[in-house]
Structures are given as structure tokens and as C-alpha cells.
Amino acid sequence: MKTEAVIQYLSEYDGRPLKLMEVCGTHTASIFKNGIRSLISPKIKLISGPGCPVCVTPTAYIDKVISYAEKPDCVVYTFGDMMKVPGSKGSLSDMKGKGIHVEMMYSPFEVPEKAEKNPQKDHVIAAVGFETTAPVYALFMQEAERRGISNIKLVTALKTVIPALRWICENQEDIDGFICPGHVSVIIGSHVYEELAQRYGKPFVVAGFEPEHLLAVIYEIVRQIERGCGEVKNLYKNAVRDDGNSKAMMLLDEYFETGAATWRGLGEIDGSGLYLKAEYAQYDGGSRGLDRDMELPESCCCGSVIVGKINPNECPMFGKGCTPLHPYGPCMVSAEGACGIWYRSV
Numbered sequence: 001m002k003t004e005a006v007i008q009y010l011s012e013y014d015g016r017p018l019k020l021m022e023v024c025g026t027h028t029a030s031i032f033k034n035g036i037r038s039l040i041s042p043k044i045k046l047i048s049g050p051g052c053p054v055c056v057t058p059t060a061y062i063d064k065v066i067s068y069a070e071k072p073d074c075v076v077y078t079f080g081d082m083m084k085v086p087g088s089k090g091s092l093s094d095m096k097g098k099g100i101h102v103e104m105m106y107s108p109f110e111v112p113e114k115a116e117k118n119p120q121k122d123h124v125i126a127a128v129g130f131e132t133t134a135p136v137y138a139l140f141m142q143e144a145e146r147r148g149i150s151n152i153k154l155v156t157a158l159k160t161v162i163p164a165l166r167w168i169c170e171n172q173e174d175i176d177g178f179i180c181p182g183h184v185s186v187i188i189g190s191h192v193y194e195e196l197a198q199r200y201g202k203p204f205v206v207a208g209f210e211p212e213h214l215l216a217v218i219y220e221i222v223r224q225i226e227r228g229c230g231e232v233k234n235l236y237k238n239a240v241r242d243d244g245n246s247k248a249m250m251l252l253d254e255y256f257e258t259g260a261a262t263w264r265g266l267g268e269i270d271g272s273g274l275y276l277k278a279e280y281a282q283y284d285g286g287s288r289g290l291d292r293d294m295e296l297p298e299s300c301c302c303g304s305v306i307v308g309k310i311n312p313n314e315c316p317m318f319g320k321g322c323t324p325l326h327p328y329g330p331c332m333v334s335a336e337g338a339c340g341i342w343y344r345s346v
Contacts, residue, residue, distance in 0.1 A: 024181035025336025032345035034211035047308035048338035062087030153285035163272035177221035189244025190234035265306035302329035
């Protein structure tokens, strides 16, 4: 069906109200950039999900990384979007202003050479992400082993999407369908959503990022709901294979194992964390058991935003006590955080 016909159908939809979750923060950004909400019926509500790994990282993780940076014999490396995430004592950006040892990196592969040149210090990487970036850290481990570098550690907050989606299906019964994350699905494939679709009877449709991709996926989900079915469809076949990227998954299996992990806003979810296996313990900077989260002020609604209970602009702190320059909650920090995207777009 041509895009014009899809837009006409979605704009004229007059069935029961629907709530569809876009799991990926990049989808949220594209929906805003391309004015997707203005093209569809107000009876089709698009909500954001826990698709930003920075946003769901608990306070204890930030505190752990800061504790390394405070040591005179350590240097911490992190991507820029982690710098402003609040911990109980402040953010990495706050600490850097006080002189602690934090460096922004563009790739973890910058670190081995620095570690070799400065063997007196431990070089600690804040490894945060979903399945999209986790294989990079597996390749990094290969490189560290090959070069025999022993003064490198990873503090991981690597998470897997399927357990979180299962948690949402169990706890958010009013969500009618899911726009599955494109980047993550490149690694894990589309077949992995079938168990969820069969158990909960809801559509799970994999989407690309162009406006026509998103409109096609919304159309597919609405049509499935109208037919009374919930199936998995892969509408991003130019990038996503049904079985995913087998080489990347093998790399993950070689270096990582799953375990319970805490998601800010969701709590602890079994099997949702990726941790270095015991044989690579020398590289682990103490990633397990980081389950303590900070009590955010009563008016901060990050927990509700992350699971799609409210839109970011419904939070009383949105744009007032909480902005990208002065974030109170993690959803305002990352480029893929729902609050930050809404703030820059509305």
C-alpha cells in the first residue's frame, strides 16, 4: 500500500482507542522529527518505552563508577550521554568539575593503547547499553586478551530487551502493540519476539527509522488489532534478519552470561543483565549487585515515563526543575531519553 493511502487510513481511524509503545528512543526521535503524531488519528496514542539504556541505569551504577574515578590510581572512560546522569553524590560531570579522573570516549577501542602507555593506573570503562552495543564490548575483550592488557576493567550495565518487554506485558496490560526496536533487532532478530506475541496476543512489529517505515508499522499493528490477532512482523528486512546476527550473538555468548539486573523505573528483572563470565573476572570492575536506586523527588516522574504510563510533558518538573542542562531525572539526559527528545521537540 502506498504511503498516502496508509496516512489516510491511519488519520481516519475511528475504532477503539489504542496505545502503541515505541520501545526504541531513536524511534521516538524520528516520530517527533517527522510529525508522525500529526498524521494519525488521536485515537492512536504513541508512547515511549524503556528504550534508552542510559535512562534505565540505576543510581548504584553511577555511584560505583564515580568511586573508581575518585581513586588516584584509576581513570574512568564513558560516553558523553552518561556524564550527566545523576547518582546519589552527583553526576560524573559534577565530579569531573571537582578534578576526578573521567574521560569521554568515542569508542572503547581508544582505551587499550592508553592502558599500555600508562600501566600504573587501572583504566575503567563504563559499559552501558543494550544488545546493540554489547557485542562491541565482547570484541573489546578479545582485543584486551590478544594484547595481554591486565590493567583494564569493565563496569557493565548491559541489558537485554526481551525480559523488559515481558515485564511490561505483565505489568502494563493497557498497551495494545509494540513497535520493536530496529537497532537491537539487527542483533537479536525478529523471531525472538514470537514467544511474547503468542503469550500475550499482541502485535510485535520490527520497524526502521524513516517516516514511511514507522507509518507502515503503525498501520500493520492497527490492522492486526482490528483482525483480533497478535503476530510478529519484520518490516525492516533490509537490516534485520529473522534469526539476527549469529556472529554477534556468539561473541556475546563467549564473554557474557545473563543475570538479574535493576532497571530504573521497573525494578529488578531476572535474566535481563549481561555480565562477564567467571573466566574473565579479572576484567570485571564489580558489575553485579548494583541494585540500589535513588529516591527521586515525588514530583519527578521518570519511572512513569520509562514504562509509558505518562508522556514526558505530563511530568510537573518537565521544562521547569528538569531540563537537559540541569536534569533531575535520567530521562532528560540522553539523546535517546524520552524527556530530552520531547523537550527539544515541543
